[in-house]
Amino acid sequence: MVKKGLMLAFVGMLALSVSACGKGASGDVYKIATDANYAPMESMDKDKIVGFDVDFLDAVMKQAGLKYKLTNTGWDPMQEYVKKGDYDAGVSSVSITDERKQSYDFSLPYFESTNMILVKEGSDIKSALDLKGKKVAVQSSTTADTLMTEIMGTGNTDLKKYESNTLAFLELDKGGVDAAVADIAIVKEYAKNNPTKKFVLVEDKENFGAEFYGILYPKNSELKAKLDPAIQAIIENGKYAEIYKKWFGEEPNTAVLTGAK
Amino acid sequence: MFEDFRFDIILDYVPLVLKGALLTVGLSAASILLGSILGLGIGFGKMSRHWYLRWPAVCYVNFFRGTPLYVQILMVHFGLIYFLLGTTNSIIAAITALSLNSAAYSAEIYRAGIQSIDKGQTEAALSLGLTGRQTMRHIILPQAVKRMIPAFGNEFITLVKDSSLIAIIAAPEIMYWSNAMRSQYMRIWEPYLTASLVYFILTYSLNKLLLYIERKV
Secondary structure, eight states: OHHHHHHHHHHHHHHHHHHTOOOOOOTTEEEEEEOOEETTTEEEETTEEESHHHHHHHHHHHHHTOEEEEEEOOHHHHHHHHHHTSSSEEOSOOBOOHHHHTTOEEOSOOEEEOEEEEEETTOOOOSGGGGTTSOEEEETTSHHHHHHHHHHOTTOTTEEEESSHHHHHHHHHTTSSSEEEEEHHHHHHHHHHOGGGOEEEEEOTTTSOOEEEOOEEOTTOSHHHHHHHHHHHHHHSSHHHHHHHHHHSSOOOHHHHHHHO | OOTTOOHHHHHHHHHHHHHHHHHHHHHHHHHHHHHHHHHHHHHHHHHOSSHHHHHHHHHHHHHHHHSOHHHHHHHIIIIIHHHHHSSOOHHHHHHHHHHHHHHHHHHHHHHHHHHTSOHHHHHHHHHTTOOHHHIIIIIIHHHHHHHHHHHHHHHHHHHHHHGGGGGGGTOOSHHHHHHHHHHHHTOSHHHHHHHHHHHHHHHHHHHHHHHHHHHHO
16 A cells, blocks of 8 residues: 555656646747856856857857847756757757757757867876776766767766766866866866866877767757758858857868768 | 657666666665764764863764755865875765765754653663663663654665765766766656666665664664
8 A cells, every 4th residue: 555655656746747848839039948057168157148159059040030049948958948849949069969869850060079188297198099998087968978988888987977077177187087088178278277287188080080069959840941051151151260269269170060961 | 758758768778777776775875874873973972061072063963964965075075085095986985975964964863862762761760870871771772762763764765865966976876877878868857767766766665674673673
C-alpha cells in the first residue's frame, strides 16, 4: 500500500510538470532564446545581453527584415523552449552535431570554433594526440567537449566536464588535470588575464576537426528558410567580418563557413 | 514533454549512470558515516558548559548550515583539499564537503535528541548516585537515540540527493553522467528523469532500511 502510494505521488508529480509546459504564440515578433553565460560569444553586461552572437543575430534579423526579442533563458530551458517551438530559435554558440540534429534543425554554420589546448609551462603535451591517457578538463556542452569525447571516448573519466570554463581552468591551475581544452578566444583571454601563472597555449589544427556553431531551430522550422539567405548575405556584404573584428580583433575566415555547409 | 521521449539514448547511458550510482552510494555512505561521527563531537561541543568548546561548535554549525553547499564544495575542492594534498581530487573533496556539511545538521539532531529527554531523569539518576557520564550513557542516550532516528533518516536522504551537486567538480557520479547525456543530445528530460529515477530508487531503499532500524531499536 505504501509502495503504491509513493509511486502514485511520483507519477502525479510528473503529470504536474507536464501540464506546466504550455505553448506560447510567436506572432510577428520572433522569440529567440540564449544562455548568456559564454563570453565573448554571449554574456551579461549588467542587465544587457552582449556578445558576438547578439550582434550577429541583430544583423541577420535586420537583413531578413524581421522583428525579434532575445531573452536570456538559460541553457536547459532554451533546449526545451526551442524543441517545443515556444521560442522560434536559440542563438547560444550551439555546436552543430549529428546527435543534436536528431532533435533540432540548424541554420547554416555561422561561426568556426577553433579549439586550443591550455597547459602549464614544462608540459610534454604538444598536440591533441598527446592528450590521450592524460587528464583533461573541458566545459560541458561545448565543441571542446564534443571533440575530446571523440578523442578520449564517451565513458572516459579522465575527461572531466565542468559547468564552466572558469572551473576547468581553475582545475588545471590547481593541478587536478594536465590540460584544459576550450575555444581559442576564451583560452587566449584567460592566459592574457593570468600572465603570472605561466600557461602555454598549444594549437593543433590537424587533429582538432572543425566545429561550427549554428542557430538552433525546432524541427521543420520555417524560420530557417528565411534566415539562411540572410546569413549568407551578411557574410558576403562584409557585415559579418565587421562584427567579427569588433569582438575578436581579426578577420574571419569566411571561406571555411561557406565551404562547411 | 513525452511525445518524442528517446529511450534509446537512455539505454546508451545506462552503464555509465549505473557506474555513477555506485560512486554516489559510496560517497554518500562514507559521508553519512563520517558526518555522523564528527557531528556527535560538535553536538556535544554545542552543549558544553565550557565556552571554548561551545563557541567553535556554534560557529561551525552556523557556517555550514548558513552557506550554500554548492559554495562549500568549491571551497573544499579548490581550497582545503588543494591546501592539504597539493593537488585536487574530486572524490576526496566530495566526501569531505558532504561530511563537513552533514556534521553540522547531525550535531543539531544529537543536541535536540538529548535535550528532548526530561531534565527530571538526569536529576533522578544523579541523586541515585550515577556519575554524569553514566547518566548520559545508560539513561539519556538510549532514549534520545530512538528519537533521533527519524531526523537522521531525513538528513541521510537529503545528503544522498545533495550529493548530485558534486557534479560541479566533475566527480563522475549520477548527475555527472546525466549531464554528459544532456550535452551530447541537447535534450533535458531523458537525462534528468533518468537521474531522478535512480536517486528515487536509492532514497527509497535507504528509507526502507531506516524504517527497519527504527523498528529494531
